[in-house]
Amino acid sequence: MKRRSVVQYAAVAAALSLGLTACGGGSSESKGSDTVRVTLANHVWTEGIKAAVPEFEKSTGLKVELTQLGEDQLSDQYNVKLNAGSDEIDVMMYRPLQEGKAFAKNGYLADLTSKVAEDADWNWKDYQDGPVTASTFEDKVMGVPIITEREVLYYRKDLLKAAGLEVPKTMEELEAAAKKISSADTAGFVARTGKSAAVTQFSSFLYSFGGDFTDESGKSAVGTEEAKKAYAFYGGLIKNYGPKNVSTDMSWPEAMAIFTQGKAAFYTEADSLYKNATDPAKSKVADTVGFAPLPAGPAGSKPYNIPSWGLAVNEASANQDNAWKFIQWATSKERTLEAQKAGVPGPRASVWADPAGTSTYPKDLAAAIAVSAENGVGHDRPQVLTVGKAREIVGGPIVASITGADASAAADTANAAFQKFLDDENK
Amino acid sequence: MSVLTPSRTSGRTANAQENFSAWANRHRKWLFAAPAMIFVGVLIIFPLAWTLYLSLTDSQGSVRAASDFVGLENYLTVLTDTERFWPAVGRTMSFTLVALACEIILGMAIALLLWRPFRGEKWVRVAILLPLVATPVAVGMMWRLIFDPNIGFANQLLGLLGIPPQPWLSGQDSALPTTIFMDVWQWTPMVVLILLAGLTALSDEPDEAARMDGATALQRFFYVTLPLMMPTVIVAILLRGIDALKTFDILYATKGKGGGSFHEVETLNVYAYGLSFDYNQYGLSSAVLILFFMIIIGSMWLLTMRKKAASK
Numbered sequence: 226m227k228r229r230s231v232v233q234y235a236a237v238a239a240a241l242s243l244g245l246t247a248c249g250g251g252s253s254e255s256k257g258s259d260t261v262r263v264t265l266a267n268h269v270w271t272e273g274i275k276a277a278v279p280e281f282e283k284s285t286g287l288k289v290e291l292t293q294l295g296e297d298q299l300s301d302q303y304n305v306k307l308n309a310g311s312d313e314i315d316v317m318m319y320r321p322l323q324e325g326k327a328f329a330k331n332g333y334l335a336d337l338t339s340k341v342a343e344d345a346d347w348n349w350k351d352y353q354d355g356p357v358t359a360s361t362f363e364d365k366v367m368g369v370p371i372i373t374e375r376e377v378l379y380y381r382k383d384l385l386k387a388a389g390l391e392v393p394k395t396m397e398e399l400e401a402a403a404k405k406i407s408s409a410d411t412a413g414f415v416a417r418t419g420k421s422a423a424v425t426q427f428s429s430f431l432y433s434f435g436g437d438f439t440d441e442s443g444k445s446a447v448g449t450e451e452a453k454k455a456y457a458f459y460g461g462l463i464k465n466y467g468p469k470n471v472s473t474d475m476s477w478p479e480a481m482a483i484f485t486q487g488k489a490a491f492y493t494e495a496d497s498l499y500k501n502a503t504d505p506a507k508s509k510v511a512d513t514v515g516f517a518p519l520p521a522g523p524a525g526s527k528p529y530n531i532p533s534w535g536l537a538v539n540e541a542s543a544n545q546d547n548a549w550k551f552i553q554w555a556t557s558k559e560r561t562l563e564a565q566k567a568g569v570p571g572p573r574a575s576v577w578a579d580p581a582g583t584s585t586y587p588k589d590l591a592a593a594i595a596v597s598a599e600n601g602v603g604h605d606r607p608q609v610l611t612v613g614k615a616r617e618i619v620g621g622p623i624v625a626s627i628t629g630a631d632a633s634a635a636a637d638t639a640n641a642a643f644q645k646f647l648d649d650e651n652k
Numbered sequence: 653m654s655v656l657t658p659s660r661t662s663g664r665t666a667n668a669q670e671n672f673s674a675w676a677n678r679h680r681k682w683l684f685a686a687p688a689m690i691f692v693g694v695l696i697i698f699p700l701a702w703t704l705y706l707s708l709t710d711s712q713g714s715v716r717a718a719s720d721f722v723g724l725e726n727y728l729t730v731l732t733d734t735e736r737f738w739p740a741v742g743r744t745m746s747f748t749l750v751a752l753a754c755e756i757i758l759g760m761a762i763a764l765l766l767w768r769p770f771r772g773e774k775w776v777r778v779a780i781l782l783p784l785v786a787t788p789v790a791v792g793m794m795w796r797l798i799f800d801p802n803i804g805f806a807n808q809l810l811g812l813l814g815i816p817p818q819p820w821l822s823g824q825d826s827a828l829p830t831t832i833f834m835d836v837w838q839w840t841p842m843v844v845l846i847l848l849a850g851l852t853a854l855s856d857e858p859d860e861a862a863r864m865d866g867a868t869a870l871q872r873f874f875y876v877t878l879p880l881m882m883p884t885v886i887v888a889i890l891l892r893g894i895d896a897l898k899t900f901d902i903l904y905a906t907k908g909k910g911g912g913s914f915h916e917v918e919t920l921n922v923y924a925y926g927l928s929f930d931y932n933q934y935g936l937s938s939a940v941l942i943l944f945f946m947i948i949i950g951s952m953w954l955l956t957m958r959k960k961a962a963s964k
Contacts, residue, residue: 613930
C-alpha cells in the first residue's frame with residue numbers, strides 16, 4: 226500500500242469515526258496479484274456466487290478473497306475506503322441507483338466501457354436497456370448489473386376467494402378490495418412506511434398516477450397534482466386499511482413479516498424478495514400467496530424496472546484486469562441463469578427468454594415480471610448525487626399521509642425543499 | 653599514526669554512546685513517555701486536528717475532492733439550524749439526563765440491596781450484570797422485536813392484561829422514552845458495579861454510630877451513607893454520563909438512519925453520522941462533531957469541578 230494512501234486512509238477513517246466506533250481494516254498487499262478482493266452484500270445472489278467461487282479459482286488459477294457485509298455496513302465501508310483512495314477492494318457490489326452516480330462522479334469506479342465491448346460471447350448487448358442505462362454515467366459504463374427488480378402486487382389467494390373478489394387490475398379495485406377484506410386482525414394492505422425506505426416502493430404509485438420525482442427540465446415535481454394524489458393514495462391505503470398501530474419506520478423486513486405472518490391481504494414490494502413469501506420456512510402463507518402486476522393508476526400500470534445491484538471495479542485497484550475477469554465470470558450467461566433459478570431476477574434478456582430462466586418461478590410471478598419488464602420505468606428514486614438526503618425529502622409526504630396529516634401541504638413543503646436541494650446540487 | 657586511528661574511532665564511538673546515554677538520562681521522563689505520547693498524537697490529536705480542519709472547509713461528496721476554506725460558515729449554518737441540530741441537542745440532553753437519573757437512582761437502590769451478604773448473592777450478582785455484557789446492537793435488535801407494535805411480545809403481554817397496544821418505538825412521542833428504557837436496562841448494572849465498589853470500601857463505623865443514636869434507615873442513608881458515597885456517585889455520573897451522551901448503537905439499531913421518519917431519536921451522534929455517511933457533507937458533519945466534542949468536554953469539566961468540591 227502506498228504511504229500516502231495509508232495517511233489518507235487513517236485521516237478519513239479517523240475524521241469519520243470521531244465519536245463513533247473505530248474502523249477496522251488493513252490486509253495483505255497486492256499489486257496486480259493473483260488474489261482478487263471482492264466485497265459483496267448479504268444477498269441470495271451472493272450465496273450462489275460464494276458456492277461457485279472454487280470453480281472460478283480452479284479455472285483461472287486466481288484466488289478470491291471475499292468480504293460479505295450487510296447493506297448499511299457495506300455503504301459505510303465504501304465511504305471510508307473509497308474516500309481514502311484505498312486499493313484494498315478490487316471488485317465491489319454496489320447499488321447503481323443509490324450510490325452509482327456519486328461514486329462515478331467522485332472517480333471511485335473504473336471505466337468498463339471498452340471491457341464490456343471486448344467479449345462478444347459474454348455479450349453486453351444481451352443486457353436489458355433499463356439496467357444498462359442505470360449503470361452508465363456520462364456515456365461510460367461504470368458497472369455490470371447483476372440483480373434486477375420490479376414492483377409487483379403480492380396477495381393472498383385464500384382471502385380474495387373468501388371475499389369473492391377478483392385480483393385487482395386498477396388502483397381503485399385495489400382500494401375497494403383492501404377495504405372489503407380489512408378487519409380487526411387482518412389488514413387490507415401493507416407496504417413500506419419508513420420515510421426513506423418507502424420511497425422506492427412509492428415510486429411505482431407515483432408513475433402510475435402520472436407523476437415523477439422531477440420533470441423533463443430537471444425541476445422538482447413532487448408538488449404536482451399527480452404526485453399529491455399518489456401520496457394521498459399510498460398513505461391512505463396504509464392509514465385506512467393498513468395494520469393497526471402501524472409503525473412509520475417499516476422497511477421491507479418489517480412489512481414482509483406482517484404479510485408472511487398472515488396479517489395482510491395485499492402487499493406491494495420488489496419481486497426479487499418473493500422467496501421470503503413463498504418459502505414455507507419463512508412464511509405462514511407460502512401456499513396461498515399469489516402475484517400480479519402492479520394495478521393500473523390513472524396513467525396505467527407503471528412499476529419501476531431497475532438494477533438493484535451491480536458489480537464495479539475500484540478505480541484505485543492495481544488489479545483491475547483480474548477484477549474484470551471475476552466480473553465476467555460472475556455475470557456470465559450460465560451464472561446468471563443459475564442465480565435466476567435460485568430466485569434472483571437477472572438483467573439478461575436471453576435468460577428471461579429461456580424457459581429454464583423462469584422454471585423455478587411461480588407462474589403468476591413470471592407473468593407479472595414479464596408485464597413489468599415491458600412497461601417499467603428505469604428508476605425508483607430521485608436520480609441525484611446525494612440520494613440518501615433526497616429520499617428523506619421526497620419521503621416526507623408519504624409519512625405525513627400515513628399518519629393522517631395534510632399530505633397536500635406536506636407535498637408542497639417537500640417540493641420546495643427538493644427544489645432547493647436540486648439547486649444546491651447543481652450549483 | 654596509523655595505530656592511533658582505530659583507537660580514535662573507538663574512542664569516538666564510546667564518546668557517542670556516552671553522549672547518547674547522558675542525553676537519554678537527562679531526558680528520561682520524555683523518553684519513557686514517548687511511546688504513549690506518539691500513540692495519543694497519532695490516534696487522538698491528529699484525527700481531532702483533521703476534523704477541525706474539515707469543519708472549516710466545504711468538503712463534501714469525497715474527502716479527496718477539492719474543497720474551499722470557508723472559515724466559520726459551517727458553524728454558523730449548524731448553530732442556526734433549528735430543524736435538525738437544536739432538536740438533536742435537546743434529544744441528546746434529555747436522553748442523557750433522564751437515562752442517567754434513572755440509572756443512578758436504580759443503581760443505588762440495587763447496590764444497597766446487594767451490599768449486605770445474603771444467600772445466593774453470587775447468582776443474583778451474575779444475573780444482574782448480564783445485560784452489561786450483551787452487545788448493544790444485539791440488545792437493540794432484541795428490544796426492537798419485543799416492542800414491534802404488531803407482532804411484538806410487549807403488546808401481546810399488554811393484551812393479556814387488557815391494556816390496549818402501545819406504539820413503543822414506532823410512536824413519535826414514545827420512541828425516545830423507549831430507547832431511554834433500553835439504555836437504563838443495559839447500563840444500570842455498570843452503575844451498580846461502581847456504587848457497590850464504593851459501598852464495600854465504606855467503613856461501618858459512622859453507620860453504626862448513627863444506628864446507636866437511633867437514626868432510622870432513611871436518615872442513615874441520606875445523612876451518613878450518601879454524603880460519604882458522593883465522590884463515588886460522581887465518578888459513576890461522569891463515566892456513565894459521557895457514555896450516554898455518545899450513545900449511538902442502540903439508537904441506530906432500533907430506528908436506523910436519521911433516528912426514524914420524524915427524527916424521533918436523532919441525537920447529535922446519529923445526526924453527525926447521517927451527515928457524513930448518508931449525505932457525505934464532511935465539512936458540516938465535522939462542525940457538528942467539534943461542537944459535540946465541546947459539549948462533552950464542558951460537561952466533563954463541570955462534573956470534575958463538582959467532584960473536587962465533594963471530596964474536600
